[in-house]
Amino acid sequence: MSEELAILHEVQQADAELARLRKALVGLDTGDELAAQVEQAQQELGDLREQHRGTEKDSMDSDLELKTLQEKKSKFEGQLYGGAVRNPRQLSDLQREVQLLSREIGKVEDRLLELMEALEAESAGTQRREGELADMQERLAAVRAKHESAGSRLRQEIAELEEKRSAKAGQVGPELLKRYERIRERSGNLGLVKVSGTTCPGCQVALPSELLKRLGAGRQALTCENCGRLLFFPEGED
Numbered sequence: 001m002s003e004e005l006a007i008l009h010e011v012q013q014a015d016a017e018l019a020r021l022r023k024a025l026v027g028l029d030t031g032d033e034l035a036a037q038v039e040q041a042q043q044e045l046g047d048l049r050e051q052h053r054g055t056e057k058d059s060m061d062s063d064l065e066l067k068t069l070q071e072k073k074s075k076f077e078g079q080l081y082g083g084a085v086r087n088p089r090q091l092s093d094l095q096r097e098v099q100l101l102s103r104e105i106g107k108v109e110d111r112l113l114e115l116m117e118a119l120e121a122e123s124a125g126t127q128r129r130e131g132e133l134a135d136m137q138e139r140l141a142a143v144r145a146k147h148e149s150a151g152s153r154l155r156q157e158i159a160e161l162e163e164k165r166s167a168k169a170g171q172v173g174p175e176l177l178k179r180y181e182r183i184r185e186r187s188g189n190l191g192l193v194k195v196s197g198t199t200c201p202g203c204q205v206a207l208p209s210e211l212l213k214r215l216g217a218g219r220q221a222l223t224c225e226n227c228g229r230l231l232f233f234p235e236g237e238d
Protein backbone atom coordinates (compact mmCIF):
# COMPACT_ATOMS: atom_id res chain seq x y z
CA MET A 1 0.00 0.00 0.00
CA SER A 2 2.80 2.34 0.93
CA GLU A 3 4.42 1.93 -2.46
CA GLU A 4 1.14 2.55 -4.23
CA LEU A 5 0.66 5.70 -2.21
CA ALA A 6 4.17 6.80 -3.13
CA ILE A 7 3.22 6.48 -6.82
CA LEU A 8 -0.06 8.25 -6.15
CA HIS A 9 1.94 11.01 -4.53
CA GLU A 10 3.84 11.40 -7.81
CA VAL A 11 0.49 11.55 -9.60
CA GLN A 12 -0.57 14.28 -7.18
CA GLN A 13 2.62 16.21 -7.86
CA ALA A 14 1.98 15.94 -11.59
CA ASP A 15 -1.60 17.13 -11.09
CA ALA A 16 -0.41 20.16 -9.15
CA GLU A 17 2.15 20.98 -11.82
CA LEU A 18 -0.40 20.46 -14.59
CA ALA A 19 -2.76 22.90 -12.89
CA ARG A 20 0.06 25.44 -12.67
CA LEU A 21 0.96 25.01 -16.35
CA ARG A 22 -2.66 25.23 -17.50
CA LYS A 23 -3.15 28.38 -15.47
CA ALA A 24 -0.01 29.88 -16.99
CA LEU A 25 -1.28 28.99 -20.48
CA VAL A 26 -4.64 30.63 -19.87
CA GLY A 27 -2.93 33.63 -18.28
CA LEU A 28 -0.72 34.37 -21.27
CA ASP A 29 -1.30 37.78 -22.81
CA THR A 30 -2.97 37.16 -26.16
CA GLY A 31 -2.38 40.76 -27.21
CA ASP A 32 -6.11 41.20 -27.90
CA GLU A 33 -6.36 44.17 -25.57
CA LEU A 34 -3.41 45.89 -27.20
CA ALA A 35 -4.81 45.01 -30.64
CA ALA A 36 -8.02 46.83 -29.72
CA GLN A 37 -5.96 49.86 -28.70
CA VAL A 38 -4.09 49.75 -32.00
CA GLU A 39 -7.37 49.65 -33.87
CA GLN A 40 -8.64 52.64 -31.92
CA ALA A 41 -5.44 54.57 -32.58
CA GLN A 42 -5.76 53.83 -36.30
CA GLN A 43 -9.32 55.11 -36.21
CA GLU A 44 -8.23 58.28 -34.42
CA LEU A 45 -5.41 58.80 -36.87
CA GLY A 46 -7.86 58.47 -39.75
CA ASP A 47 -10.08 61.10 -38.12
CA LEU A 48 -7.10 63.41 -37.60
CA ARG A 49 -6.07 63.10 -41.24
CA GLU A 50 -9.59 63.81 -42.40
CA GLN A 51 -9.77 66.86 -40.16
CA HIS A 52 -6.46 68.01 -41.60
CA ARG A 53 -7.75 67.65 -45.15
CA GLY A 54 -10.76 69.76 -44.14
CA THR A 55 -8.51 72.48 -42.74
CA GLU A 56 -6.40 72.40 -45.90
CA LYS A 57 -9.51 72.88 -47.99
CA ASP A 58 -10.70 75.76 -45.79
CA SER A 59 -7.32 77.36 -46.10
CA MET A 60 -7.33 77.06 -49.89
CA ASP A 61 -10.84 78.49 -50.02
CA SER A 62 -9.82 81.41 -47.83
CA ASP A 63 -6.75 81.96 -49.94
CA LEU A 64 -8.88 82.16 -53.05
CA GLU A 65 -11.33 84.46 -51.31
CA LEU A 66 -8.45 86.72 -50.30
CA LYS A 67 -7.17 86.93 -53.87
CA THR A 68 -10.65 87.76 -55.18
CA LEU A 69 -11.07 90.49 -52.57
CA GLN A 70 -7.62 91.89 -53.27
CA GLU A 71 -8.31 91.98 -57.01
CA LYS A 72 -11.59 93.75 -56.38
CA LYS A 73 -9.88 96.23 -54.11
CA SER A 74 -7.15 96.87 -56.67
CA LYS A 75 -9.78 97.47 -59.29
CA PHE A 76 -11.60 100.02 -57.13
CA GLU A 77 -8.33 101.65 -56.12
CA GLY A 78 -7.43 101.91 -59.80
CA GLN A 79 -10.67 103.71 -60.43
CA LEU A 80 -10.28 105.84 -57.30
CA TYR A 81 -6.77 107.05 -58.09
CA GLY A 82 -6.78 106.61 -61.86
CA GLY A 83 -8.18 110.07 -62.50
CA ALA A 84 -10.94 108.94 -64.83
CA VAL A 85 -13.60 109.28 -62.11
CA ARG A 86 -14.05 112.85 -61.00
CA ASN A 87 -17.54 112.96 -59.65
CA PRO A 88 -17.13 113.46 -55.85
CA ARG A 89 -20.13 111.25 -55.07
CA GLN A 90 -18.67 108.42 -57.15
CA LEU A 91 -15.28 108.97 -55.61
CA SER A 92 -16.62 108.75 -52.09
CA ASP A 93 -18.56 105.59 -53.03
CA LEU A 94 -15.35 104.09 -54.35
CA GLN A 95 -13.53 105.07 -51.18
CA ARG A 96 -16.19 103.40 -49.08
CA GLU A 97 -15.93 100.24 -51.20
CA VAL A 98 -12.17 100.20 -50.75
CA GLN A 99 -12.56 100.60 -46.97
CA LEU A 100 -15.13 97.82 -46.81
CA LEU A 101 -12.91 95.53 -48.84
CA SER A 102 -9.91 96.33 -46.64
CA ARG A 103 -11.87 95.30 -43.55
CA GLU A 104 -13.03 92.16 -45.33
CA ILE A 105 -9.47 91.39 -46.40
CA GLY A 106 -8.27 91.88 -42.82
CA LYS A 107 -10.82 89.37 -41.58
CA VAL A 108 -9.86 86.78 -44.19
CA GLU A 109 -6.18 87.30 -43.42
CA ASP A 110 -6.85 86.71 -39.71
CA ARG A 111 -8.75 83.59 -40.58
CA LEU A 112 -5.95 82.39 -42.84
CA LEU A 113 -3.47 82.89 -40.02
CA GLU A 114 -5.64 80.83 -37.69
CA LEU A 115 -5.93 78.13 -40.33
CA MET A 116 -2.13 78.07 -40.79
CA GLU A 117 -1.70 77.59 -37.05
CA ALA A 118 -4.34 74.87 -37.02
CA LEU A 119 -2.60 73.12 -39.92
CA GLU A 120 0.69 73.15 -38.04
CA ALA A 121 -0.88 71.86 -34.84
CA GLU A 122 -2.72 69.15 -36.75
CA SER A 123 0.44 68.06 -38.54
CA ALA A 124 2.31 67.84 -35.24
CA GLY A 125 -0.58 65.91 -33.65
CA THR A 126 -0.79 63.52 -36.56
CA GLN A 127 2.94 62.92 -36.49
CA ARG A 128 2.90 62.24 -32.75
CA ARG A 129 -0.03 59.84 -33.09
CA GLU A 130 1.72 58.07 -35.97
CA GLY A 131 4.75 57.56 -33.74
CA GLU A 132 2.61 56.22 -30.92
CA LEU A 133 0.80 53.89 -33.29
CA ALA A 134 4.09 52.53 -34.65
CA ASP A 135 5.27 51.87 -31.07
CA MET A 136 2.04 50.09 -30.22
CA GLN A 137 2.21 47.95 -33.34
CA GLU A 138 5.76 46.98 -32.48
CA ARG A 139 4.75 46.06 -28.94
CA LEU A 140 1.77 44.09 -30.25
CA ALA A 141 4.01 42.08 -32.56
CA ALA A 142 6.29 41.28 -29.60
CA VAL A 143 3.38 40.26 -27.36
CA ARG A 144 1.94 38.05 -30.08
CA ALA A 145 5.30 36.42 -30.77
CA LYS A 146 5.74 35.75 -27.08
CA HIS A 147 2.21 34.37 -26.81
CA GLU A 148 2.96 32.09 -29.70
CA SER A 149 6.29 30.76 -28.40
CA ALA A 150 5.39 30.59 -24.69
CA GLY A 151 2.05 29.06 -25.60
CA SER A 152 3.53 26.28 -27.69
CA ARG A 153 6.18 25.60 -25.05
CA LEU A 154 3.51 25.32 -22.33
CA ARG A 155 1.30 23.12 -24.48
CA GLN A 156 4.22 20.80 -25.10
CA GLU A 157 5.11 20.67 -21.39
CA ILE A 158 1.48 19.90 -20.56
CA ALA A 159 1.27 17.14 -23.16
CA GLU A 160 4.47 15.54 -21.90
CA LEU A 161 3.42 15.75 -18.29
CA GLU A 162 -0.05 14.40 -19.06
CA GLU A 163 1.59 11.38 -20.63
CA LYS A 164 3.84 10.81 -17.61
CA ARG A 165 0.93 11.32 -15.26
CA SER A 166 -1.18 8.85 -17.14
CA ALA A 167 1.60 6.23 -17.02
CA LYS A 168 1.98 6.73 -13.26
CA ALA A 169 -1.74 6.64 -12.66
CA GLY A 170 -1.84 3.31 -14.50
CA GLN A 171 0.35 1.84 -11.76
CA VAL A 172 -2.18 2.69 -9.05
CA GLY A 173 -5.06 0.37 -8.31
CA PRO A 174 -8.31 1.60 -9.89
CA GLU A 175 -10.18 1.76 -6.57
CA LEU A 176 -7.54 3.91 -4.91
CA LEU A 177 -7.19 6.07 -8.00
CA LYS A 178 -10.93 6.67 -8.15
CA ARG A 179 -10.92 7.56 -4.47
CA TYR A 180 -8.06 9.98 -5.01
CA GLU A 181 -9.83 11.64 -7.96
CA ARG A 182 -13.01 12.08 -5.97
CA ILE A 183 -11.18 13.71 -3.08
CA ARG A 184 -9.04 15.85 -5.39
CA GLU A 185 -12.10 17.14 -7.21
CA ARG A 186 -13.72 18.46 -4.08
CA SER A 187 -10.51 19.49 -2.29
CA GLY A 188 -8.93 22.07 -4.56
CA ASN A 189 -6.87 19.71 -6.70
CA LEU A 190 -5.21 18.24 -3.61
CA GLY A 191 -6.36 14.69 -3.00
CA LEU A 192 -3.28 13.31 -1.27
CA VAL A 193 -0.81 14.90 1.09
CA LYS A 194 2.61 13.78 2.23
CA VAL A 195 2.77 13.68 6.02
CA SER A 196 6.09 14.56 7.58
CA GLY A 197 5.03 15.83 10.99
CA THR A 198 2.04 15.38 13.24
CA THR A 199 -0.36 17.67 11.41
CA CYS A 200 -2.19 17.19 8.12
CA PRO A 201 -0.41 19.32 5.48
CA GLY A 202 -3.74 19.70 3.70
CA CYS A 203 -5.67 21.40 6.47
CA GLN A 204 -3.04 22.01 9.18
CA VAL A 205 -5.09 20.15 11.77
CA ALA A 206 -3.26 17.82 14.22
CA LEU A 207 -3.52 14.16 13.34
CA PRO A 208 -4.55 11.84 16.20
CA SER A 209 -1.61 9.78 17.52
CA GLU A 210 -3.57 6.59 16.89
CA LEU A 211 -3.86 7.52 13.24
CA LEU A 212 -0.17 8.39 13.06
CA LYS A 213 0.70 4.95 14.37
CA ARG A 214 -1.48 3.27 11.77
CA LEU A 215 0.02 5.49 9.11
CA GLY A 216 3.46 4.30 10.11
CA ALA A 217 2.35 0.71 9.72
CA GLY A 218 1.31 1.63 6.16
CA ARG A 219 -1.11 -1.23 5.59
CA GLN A 220 -4.01 0.76 4.29
CA ALA A 221 -4.80 4.11 2.70
CA LEU A 222 -5.94 6.41 5.47
CA THR A 223 -7.50 9.84 5.24
CA CYS A 224 -7.43 12.95 7.38
CA GLU A 225 -10.53 13.04 9.55
CA ASN A 226 -10.80 16.78 9.14
CA CYS A 227 -10.33 17.40 5.41
CA GLY A 228 -10.75 13.90 4.05
CA ARG A 229 -7.50 13.88 2.06
CA LEU A 230 -5.48 10.73 1.59
CA LEU A 231 -2.41 10.65 3.79
CA PHE A 232 0.92 9.46 2.45
CA PHE A 233 3.52 8.64 5.07
CA PRO A 234 6.81 7.84 3.32
CA GLU A 235 8.71 4.88 4.73
CA GLY A 236 12.11 5.58 6.14
CA GLU A 237 11.13 9.18 6.81
CA ASP A 238 9.68 10.60 9.95
Ligand SMILES: [Zn+2]
Pocket residue numbers: 200201202203204205224225226227228229
Ligand atom coordinates in the same frame (compact mmCIF):
# COMPACT_ATOMS: atom_id res chain seq x y z
ZN1 LIG B 1 -6.50 17.37 6.65
